[in-house]
Amino acid sequence: EAEVAQSPRYKITEKSQAVAFWCDPISGHATLYWYRQILGQGPELLVQFQDESVVDDSQLPKDRFSAERLKGVDSTLKIQPAELGDSAMYLCASSLAVAHTDTQYFGPGTRLTVL
Amino acid sequence: QQQVKQSPQSLIVQKGGISIINCAYENTAFDYFPWYQQFPGKGPALLIAIRPDVSEKKEGRFTISFNKSAKQFSLHIMDSQPGDSATYFCAAMEYGNKLVFGAGTILRVKS
Numbered sequence: 001e002a003e004v005a006q007s008p009r010y011k012i013t014e015k016s017q018a019v020a021f022w023c024d025p026i027s028g029h030a031t032l033y034w035y036r037q038i039l040g041q042g043p044e045l046l047v048q049f050q051d052e053s054v055v056d057d058s059q060l061p062k063d064r065f066s067a068e069r070l071k072g073v074d075s076t077l078k079i080q081p082a083e084l085g086d087s088a089m090y091l092c093a094s095s096l097a098v099a100h101t102d103t104q105y106f107g108p109g110t111r112l113t114v115l
Numbered sequence: 116q117q118q119v120k121q122s123p124q125s126l127i128v129q130k131g132g133i134s135i136i137n138c139a140y141e142n143t144a145f146d147y148f149p150w151y152q153q154f155p156g157k158g159p160a161l162l163i164a165i166r167p168d169v170s171e172k173k174e175g176r177f178t179i180s181f182n183k184s185a186k187q188f189s190l191h192i193m194d195s196q197p198g199d200s201a202t203y204f205c206a207a208m209e210y211g212n213k214l215v216f217g218a219g220t221i222l223r224v225k226s
Binding site: 004040041042043044045048056091093100101103104105106107108109 | 119121147149151156157158159160161164166204206208210211213214216217218219
């Protein structure tokens with residue numbers, strides 16, 4: 001069964017350092033999402049791509065966060081500089097995007113700890 | 116702003132019992148209501164979903180009940196099993212907008 005791949009699974013960094021997360025969606029999925037899940041809360045959308053274009057980045061802290069999906073396949077989410085409050089699980093998801101109700105398939109996530 | 120309110124925060128059920136998780140929303144433009152199941156160390160996985168034109172949807176031991184007038188929907192897990200122990204999230208989506216998640220319910224099924 002095809003799965004969304006993410007790496008690394010865990011990342012520990014010091015504040016003010018740069019971090020990057022990678023996501024490889026399910027083959028053929030045009031829509032890719034990055035979510036942040038703070039411990040004890042539900043996932044919150046950071047950015048949504050349709051192919052290589054950003055559809056929604058209204059909740060992305062653009063002063064420190066950036067995301068790209070250059071060839072419309074895999075994607076990278078970067079934080080620079082990291083702050084203590086960025087400690088969370090970062091989840092990537094993908095969907096076929098034929099309809100807005102298409103199932104979003106989530107990867108295992110990257111757990112970020114900022115010291 | 117919490118657009119989907121989920122309760123309870125945690126739930127303990129005996130094996131074989133019924134687990135019930137409730138969610139409420141305000142935005143009447145929501146037209147898709149999925150439930151996700153998340154095990155520790157894993158990403159959420161779609162469990163079951165409903166559109167507002169039906170009042171109930173059942174898939175195996177999992178049932179969604181939907182009350183459009185009250186703007187509430189709930190997940191019922193019949194014959195709960197220890198393997199059902201996980202965190203459950205309700206969510207809602209409006210056409211052309213993003214998926215909004217509830218805060219989650221930690222379910223523990225005691226054997």
